[in-house]
Amino acid sequence: GQNIDQPTEMTATEGAIVQINCTYQTSGFNGLFWYQQHAGEAPTFLSYNVLDGLEEKGRFSSFLSRSKGYSYLLLKELQMKDSASYLCAVRDGAGGGNKLTFGTGTQLKVEL
C-alpha cells in the first residue's frame, strides 16, 4: 500500500516562492504526480517525476528523491490565481498499472 503525507495548509505572499513538500512510503513506486485543484473544480495535471531530480515547467518545478521517498513542488512568482489545493499522487509500480494514490492535498493561500 501507499502512505502519502503533505502539509494541510500553507500561506504565501504574491510574487514570492513557495515549496510544498510530499513524503511517501510505498510498496512499489512508478512515478509521482502533482495536480492543482481550484475550489469546486476538477484536479488538473501539473507535473510528473519518475527519476530523481528536478523537472521545470515555467513557474512550476517538481523535485523527486526516490531514496528518501520525498518530492516537492516549487511555485515561483506567485500569483493570486495560484491559490488552490495541490495534490501529490504516487503511482503504484507493483502491478497496479496506472493506479494512483493521492495525498489529502495542501491548501495554498496566496495573499497580497
Add this chain to the structure above:
Amino acid sequence: DVKVTQSSRYLVKRTGEKVFLECVQDMDHENMFWYRQDPGLGLRLIYFSYDVKMKEKGDIPEGYSVSREKKERFSLILESASTNQTSMYLCASSFPNYEQYFGPGTRLTVT
C-alpha cells in the same frame, strides 16, 4: 483537448435508491477511474478499468459497482444509496502510464 464529461454536476437521491453516475471521455483512453473526494480524506479510488468489460477494485469499493460496456463510457452504480455515500464523485481517464484527466465532478447528496 481531452474532454471528460459526467452526467450531472449535482444530484440529490433518497436512501435506498439505485444511483447511476455516468462518465464519458473522447480521447480513446484505455484506462478509466472513479474516485470520491471528501474533506480531510482526499481523493480515494473506488474502481478502475483497463479496458472494455474489465474492472478492478480500488481502495473503497464497498457499496459500489461499475460497468464498462464501451471504451468511452464508465458508469458507477450505487446499488442502494446510503447517507455515507454523500460525496463529490470524480471520474478520470488516461492512456496507460500517462497522466489522468478528470471530469468536472458530480456532487451527490443522499438524504
